[in-house]
Every structure is written in C-alpha cells, then in structure tokens.
Amino acid sequence: MMIGRVSGRLIYLILAMSLPARGASASSSGLAGFITAPSTIVITGTVPIICRLQVLSPVHIAQFDGSYKWRIAEVCNAARGFKLIAEHDASANLGSVKIGGEIIALDAQGSTFLMETSMPSSAIYEVEYFPGSEVLKAIDFQIYPNK
Numbered sequence: 023m024m025i026g027r028v029s030g031r032l033i034y035l036i037l038a039m040s041l042p043a044r045g046a047s048a049s050s051s052g053l054a055g056f057i058t059a060p061s062t063i064v065i066t067g068t069v070p071i072i073c074r075l076q077v078l079s080p081v082h083i084a085q086f087d088g089s090y091k092w093r094i095a096e097v098c099n100a101a102r103g104f105k106l107i108a109e110h111d112a113s114a115n116l117g118s119v120k121i122g123g124e125i126i127a128l129d130a131q132g133s134t135f136l137m138e139t140s141m142p143s144s145a146i147y148e149v150e151y152f153p154g155s156e157v158l159k160a161i162d163f164q165i166y167p168n169k
Contacts, residue, residue: 069099071098071099071167072097072099073098073099073100073165073166074096074165075095075096075163076094076096077092077093077163078093078095078146079093080092084150087152088153089151089152089153090151091149092149094146095144095146095147096146096147096165097143097144098139098143098167100167100168101141102140102141102168102169103140103141103143103167103168104138104143104165104167105135105137105165105166105168106163106164107134107136107166108128108133108134108161108163108164109133109161109162110132110133110162111132111158111160113130114130115154115155116128116153116154117156117157118151119136119161120150120151121136121147121149121150122137124137125152128158138168139168140168
C-alpha cells in the first residue's frame with residue numbers, strides 16, 4: 023500500500039510491504055525464518071518551490087473611466103502561499119490598482135503590497151489601474167513564496 027503526504031518542502035512516501043505475498047508462504051518463497059512481520063520503508067525528497075506570474079493580455083484603455091485593464095496568471099506551489107507585490111514608479115498620487123475585487127492605492131515609495139495567499143494556488147486575475155494626478159510609466163508584478 024502507498025501513502026503520500028506533503029509537508030512543507032518535503033514529500034514522504036511510505037511503502038508498507040507485507041510479506042509473504044498472498045498465496046505464498048515464507049517457506050515456499052525461500053524466506054523462512056527471515057521475515058516475521060510486515061516492514062516499512064520511508065523515502066524522503068525535496069520538491070522545488072515554483073512561483074510564476076505571467077501577463078496574459080495586453081494592456082488596453084477602458085473608454086468610459088480611463089482605466090487600464092489586463093489579466094495576469096499566477097501559479098505557486100509554496101505550502102504557505104505567496105505575496106504579490108507591484109513594483110512601479112516612485113511618485114505621489116499615482117492612483118490605484120484593483121485586483122481580486124479590492125482597490126489598493128499605489129505607494130509613493132514605488133512598491134505596493136497587493137495580495138497574499140496562505141496555500142498553494144493557481145489563478146487568473148483581472149487587474150485594473152486607475153490613474154491619479156500622475157500616470158504610471160511602468161509597473162512590474164512580483165510574486166514571492168511565503169516562508
């Protein structure tokens with residue numbers, strides 16, 4: 023029987039073997055006196071953490087409110103989830119970003135926390151930028167696994 027369990031970055035596979043096999047006896051398999059009880063073997067390994075972000079659609083300008091819209095896809099297998107950060111121009115009143123239904127003002131320092139998850143995930147998000155009195159020249163989304 024095989025049992026799998028993921029814990030952090032390690033995978034434990036436990037193989038429980040009971041000998042002799044069904045229909046065979048210890049003496050007929052040549053193992054008489056050697057195997058007296060089921061045994062367990064534990065195998066451990068490391069799973070690399072992969073967090074990726076991709077812009078799926080080009081930026082386009084909404085006609086009615088002057089906002090900019092696009093879609094991003096994220097995938098992150100970190101056991102404790104991830105943080106999504108927007109790196110952008112450092113300037114006051116750059117406006118705000120809407121992601122996951124939440125509107126977040128862009129920080130004047132040039133780095134804005136957008137969202138966080140607490141478990142592995144894969145999703146597509148609609149992103150909308152609403153300019154302030156100044157307009158962004160560039161924005162870069164970064165994804166970081168939670169530690």
